[in-house]
Amino acid sequence: METTSLGGLKVSRIGLGAMGMSVFYTGAGRVDEQGISTIRRALDLGVSHLDTAEVYGPFTNEDLVGRAIRGRRDEVVLATKFGLVSHTGRPGADSTPANIRLAVEGSLKRLGTDHIDLYYQHRVDPDTPIEETVGELAELVAEGKIRHIGLSEAGPATIRRAHAVHPIAAVQTEYSLWTRDPEAEILPVLRELGIGLVPYSPLGHGFLTGTIRSLDGLDADDWRRTNPRFTGGNLERNLHIVDEVHAVAAEAEATPAQVALAWLLAQGDDIAPIPGTTRTDRLEENTAATAIELTEDQVTRLNVLAPALGDRHDEAGMAAIDR
Numbered sequence: 001m002e003t004t005s006l007g008g009l010k011v012s013r014i015g016l017g018a019m020g021m022s023v024f025y026t027g028a029g030r031v032d033e034q035g036i037s038t039i040r041r042a043l044d045l046g047v048s049h050l051d052t053a054e055v056y057g058p059f060t061n062e063d064l065v066g067r068a069i070r071g072r073r074d075e076v077v078l079a080t081k082f083g084l085v086s087h088t089g090r091p092g093a094d095s096t097p098a099n100i101r102l103a104v105e106g107s108l109k110r111l112g113t114d115h116i117d118l119y120y121q122h123r124v125d126p127d128t129p130i131e132e133t134v135g136e137l138a139e140l141v142a143e144g145k146i147r148h149i150g151l152s153e154a155g156p157a158t159i160r161r162a163h164a165v166h167p168i169a170a171v172q173t174e175y176s177l178w179t180r181d182p183e184a185e186i187l188p189v190l191r192e193l194g195i196g197l198v199p200y201s202p203l204g205h206g207f208l209t210g211t212i213r214s215l216d217g218l219d220a221d222d223w224r225r226t227n228p229r230f231t232g233g234n235l236e237r238n239l240h241i242v243d244e245v246h247a248v249a250a251e252a253e254a255t256p257a258q259v260a261l262a263w264l265l266a267q268g269d270d271i272a273p274i275p276g277t278t279r280t281d282r283l284e285e286n287t288a289a290t291a292i293e294l295t296e297d298q299v300t301r302l303n304v305l306a307p308a309l310g311d312r313h314d315e316a317g318m319a320a321i322d323r
Contacts, residue, residue: 001046002290004269006196007169009118009148011077013265013290015049016042016283017200017276022061032064034278039068041280043075045287051172051198051274053081053122054107062110073113079198080107081122081152093320095125097136104145120150120172124322130154130162138166150198155322156189163193170196175271177241177260178204178229178308191270199264202273203286204308205230208260210242228310238308248298254289257282261289263302 002013021035039050052065062080069076086094087102107116119140121133140146148169151162162168171190175182176199190197205224206212214235215225224230229238242256249259257275264273275286294302311318 001048001287003048004196004272006118006198006270006272007148007167007194009077009169009196011049011272012047013272014047014261014287015051015077015079015198015272015274016047017274018050018052018061018065019056020276021064021278022056032067035064036068038278038280038283039065040072042283042287043069043072045284047283047287048075049077049079049272049274051079051200052111053084053120054103054110055081055084055122058085059106059110062107066110066112070112077117078111078113079118079120079150080111080116081120081150082107083122083125092127093123093125095121095128095133097132100133100136100140104140108145115144116146118148118150118169119146120152120170121154122152123320124151124154124158130158131165134162134165134168141166153321156185158322159186159189159193159195163195168193168195170198170272172198172200174201174312175199175264175273176202176204176208177245177263177302177305178207178238179312180307181312187268191268196270196272197268199271199273202264202275203257203260204241207235207238208242208245208256210246210256213239226314227312228314229308229312230310232310234308234310238310241305241308244301244305248294248302251298252292252294254292255285257285258289258292259294259298259302261286262292262294263299265290266294266299 003010004013052061082103083093083095088099137149150170152172173182245256245259249256277283
């Protein structure tokens, strides 16, 4: 597995997002042992970058990751997130110093470790100045409880303010052929400041694999059933994107998922996606994308695809994104 650097933090070129093993997607939480086996197989393949969060479950996903890496901690760049669970009783997002102290201790315990390699603010807390939040995180770095600081779904101004207090290693946001938003403002700021980008949902919540052409087969509580890009006719209108990915995949003798990931990797060495899966065969397929080299013509064809229709989150989810 190739590696790259996120603001000085060495990670595998492709990581593994563990969220879907526990929540939100069809089949989540049914067989923990399958998720544990997939994580361990990822380590065997050289995937070092594992991503979770306390809110996934809540708490159950961190516990699963902790069990999976037991005895193999030194092989892992461990990332988790705080701020969407308030341990102080405050409603809404909570990135106060008091909450951070409580959150990190819980995550360390569940993950079975004495340090977190990359600790993200999950969403920007509009009621707590980012300088206070990052100041407390800097204290945790000094104490050795965390090694690097990250932000998730933070806007350019917030990123600059945070980085002025303490170096930010990575920003996590949705980025793929399905969601090109970061290209306009986020990526230029990250590259100016030397911060890495960690795209979550790099396969468009499974859409870019080409296996979802309708909502049939999804669990009743699958998150995609309420996502604007999958509902109101937008799923059908967005199929032109995956159809072109399919066409390029046939030319490249690759799968659509591999093409989608290869396109993302071609956008820069400072980009380290974290596709999620519960299955070892899909994991092996995703990691093999590092060997796919798209031609200049293929990249151009994918670059000019019309954007997906529909917001990438529902109204409440979009309101929580700092812009």
